[in-house]
Amino acid sequence: MSSNSIVDIVKELIGEEAAKIISILLEKEETSDDELIQRTGMKINNLRKILYQLFDNNFISYRREKDKEIGWYKYYWRINPTAINILVNSIRKKVLSKLKDRLEYEMNNIFFACPEHQKNRYTFEEAMELNFQCPYCGKKLDNIKNDEIITILKIKISEIEKKLKT
Numbered sequence: 001m002s003s004n005s006i007v008d009i010v011k012e013l014i015g016e017e018a019a020k021i022i023s024i025l026l027e028k029e030e031t032s033d034d035e036l037i038q039r040t041g042m043k044i045n046n047l048r049k050i051l052y053q054l055f056d057n058n059f060i061s062y063r064r065e066k067d068k069e070i071g072w073y074k075y076y077w078r079i080n081p082t083a084i085n086i087l088v089n090s091i092r093k094k095v096l097s098k099l100k101d102r103l104e105y106e107m108n109n110i111f112f113a114c115p116e117h118q119k120n121r122y123t124f125e126e127a128m129e130l131n132f133q134c135p136y137c138g139k140k141l142d143n144i145k146n147d148e149i150i151t152i153l154k155i156k157i158s159e160i161e162k163k164l165k166t
């Protein structure tokens with residue numbers, strides 16, 4: 001799993017500022033409030049609000065330590081790897097099921113296309129409705145192979161299945 005995908009997921013779920021915090025936390029084992037304020041330029045209240053959202057979603061956890069000089073607690077934040085793995089895997093499962101549906105569609109259909117307008121692909125039923133003639137130029141639609149698409153889909157499916165097993 002790349003760290004970019006975690007940042008992207010957090011960005012989508014919570015927002016850009018949360019994603020920035022996550023990318024900083026990914027750099028090392030733990031990071032203090034002070035350092036987060038310094039590096040994000042965020043106001044303390046806003047930072048706390050977002051840290052709480054991340055904590056509430058199980059993305060991060062913290063350790064607190066009493067500062068003997070100033071007498072109050074300092075917080076050290078860290079990524080919670082288990083929660084993020086679960087989330088990434090649930091997204092992978094969704095992608096996997098879409099790819100499997102697509103594979104089934106590719107394997108259960110034969111396709112037709114115009115030699116001049118190959119971007120438009122038609123199923124047998126669609127081609128029949130068009131009398132096997134291209135709606136743009138009138139040329140005869142040819143039966144086209146989709147072996148390559150099927151091969152690519154099978155590779156992608158096995159890649160995701162492998163990742164889900166680890």
Ligand SMILES: [Zn+2]
Binds near residue numbers: 139
């Ligand atoms: Zn055409």
